[in-house]
Amino acid sequence: MTRQLARLGRAGIQSIERLGRGHLLLLNLLAGLADLALRPTLLIKQLYAVGVLSVAIVTVSGLFVGMVLSLQGYYILSRFGAEETLGVMVAASLVRELGPVVSALLFAGRAGSALTAEIGLMKATEQLAGLEMMAVNPVKRILTPRFFAGFLSMPLLAAMFSAIGVLGGYFVGVGLLGVDGGAYWSQMQANIDLHEDIFNGVIKSFVFGWVCTWIALFQGYDCLPTSEGVSRATTRTVVHSAFAVLGLDFVLTALMFGN
Amino acid sequence: MRQSRGVEITVGLFMAIGLVALFFLAMQVSNLADLSDSEGYHITAHFDNIGGLKVKAPVTMAGVTVGRVTAIDYDKETYEAVVSMTISSHYDRIPEDSFAKIFTAGLLGEKYIGLDPGGSDLFLEEGGRISMTQSSLVLEEIIGQFLFSKAQEADSGG
Numbered sequence: 001m002t003r004q005l006a007r008l009g010r011a012g013i014q015s016i017e018r019l020g021r022g023h024l025l026l027l028n029l030l031a032g033l034a035d036l037a038l039r040p041t042l043l044i045k046q047l048y049a050v051g052v053l054s055v056a057i058v059t060v061s062g063l064f065v066g067m068v069l070s071l072q073g074y075y076i077l078s079r080f081g082a083e084e085t086l087g088v089m090v091a092a093s094l095v096r097e098l099g100p101v102v103s104a105l106l107f108a109g110r111a112g113s114a115l116t117a118e119i120g121l122m123k124a125t126e127q128l129a130g131l132e133m134m135a136v137n138p139v140k141r142i143l144t145p146r147f148f149a150g151f152l153s154m155p156l157l158a159a160m161f162s163a164i165g166v167l168g169g170y171f172v173g174v175g176l177l178g179v180d181g182g183a184y185w186s187q188m189q190a191n192i193d194l195h196e197d198i199f200n201g202v203i204k205s206f207v208f209g210w211v212c213t214w215i216a217l218f219q220g221y222d223c224l225p226t227s228e229g230v231s232r233a234t235t236r237t238v239v240h241s242a243f244a245v246l247g248l249d250f251v252l253t254a255l256m257f258g259n
Numbered sequence: 260m261r262q263s264r265g266v267e268i269t270v271g272l273f274m275a276i277g278l279v280a281l282f283f284l285a286m287q288v289s290n291l292a293d294l295s296d297s298e299g300y301h302i303t304a305h306f307d308n309i310g311g312l313k314v315k316a317p318v319t320m321a322g323v324t325v326g327r328v329t330a331i332d333y334d335k336e337t338y339e340a341v342v343s344m345t346i347s348s349h350y351d352r353i354p355e356d357s358f359a360k361i362f363t364a365g366l367l368g369e370k371y372i373g374l375d376p377g378g379s380d381l382f383l384e385e386g387g388r389i390s391m392t393q394s395s396l397v398l399e400e401i402i403g404q405f406l407f408s409k410a411q412e413a414d415s416g417g
Contacts (some may be wrong), residue, residue: 041263044266044267044270045263045266047270047273047274048266048269048270048273051270051273051274051277052269052270052272052273055273055276091288095284095288153273153277155277155281156273156274156276156277156278156280156281157277159277159278159280159281159284160276160277160280162280162284162288163280163281163283163284163288164280166284166287166288185287188288189287189288189289192288192289193289193315194285194289197289198284198285198288198289202281
């Protein structure tokens with residue numbers, strides 16, 4: 001009985017400790033911003049690794065998501081004779097929800113897992129300890145550029161996802177299914193609001209970029225320095241990021257569109 | 260050095276494409292183009308019943324959007340709805356005795372306000388009020404009246 005209680009208590013204490021370490025890491029990451037401003041090349045390199053290399057998967061997925069939305073939306077809307085509102089449906093669901101959320105999930109799978117594996121291996125091969133021995137702060141030198149690269153790339157990737165998705169929806173809806181092209185755009189422009197829809201979507205993607213990169217870096221930095229530890233940390237990154245993105249999406253949506 | 264230059268160029272391209280996508284969403288997808296409602300003057304109109312009129316609904320003249328509804332209040336003295344509108348300052352020649360009606364776009368669409376110009380030489384200004392209004396058509400009432408009149412016809416005819 002007492003053993004069970006002790007086990008439960010240990011698990012609770014450990015997860016709270018991990019939460020604390022995560023927040024300490026975040027503070028250190030943010031503290032490295034000043035040093036990062038002096039060395040922008042580090043950031044550019046990471047923007048390439050985190051952002052540019054994710055463009056292909058994000059745009060291709062965005063194209064197909066937009067096309068599927070258009071196809072499914074057309075079948076439902078045509079029953080009510082409301083095909084003209086296809087553009088609104090495609091654009092609203094992309095800009096508000098699917099753009100930020102799906103691109104964040106892809107980002108966690110494509111870039112987040114790579115970050116965790118990279119940092120975890122650096123830890124396992126004692127490169128981080130080596131840097132520390134040379135009086136170089138590994139958090140500032142290695143982790144901070146990656147963090148801000150993820151934070152900055154995410155909104156750009158989400159915007160690409162939504163834009164490509166709207167175009168994909170246009171190709172299927174107007175090109176294949178015969179919806180009026182003018183109505184597609186004009187209904188969209190009449191019903192999508194710059195602040196309410198697009199800015200809120202951008203805020204969402206900033207939040208998701210922040211959280212996904214933070215989780216990925218923390219899992220890498222905090223992993224057991226063994227090959228098994230790195231592999232488990234990589235899995236945890238993807239799982240935790242997906243939970244965090246979907247949960248936060250609900251909270252943000254309730255706050256933004258709830259009234 | 261050469262390789263890092265290539266990286267810099269691709270990153271620059273990446274950021275440019277991302278910003279272009281954002282710009283595309285802002286300009287092409289959203290209503291930024293006709294959202295210049297920051298400039299304009301405010302008028303009010305009292306309605307018996309506004310139906311489903313909502314804030315931000317368009318105010319049109321001859322079908323052209325000239326402004327937007329900014330607030331909807333209830334006047335507890337006269338039991339009327341008070342609709343505040345911002346009219347773009349571009350459209351500054353709306354006669355004072357114009358007629359404001361609440362229309363529905365399509366059978367089940369959104370409500371909007373249509374203004375019919377009157378014949379006055381005086382034009383609406385900041386804080387002006389449209390006194391002649393026609394309420395929203397409430398579909399249930401119309402159906403009710405229609406059924407009622409049909410029933411009466413049937414009674415008198417039979």
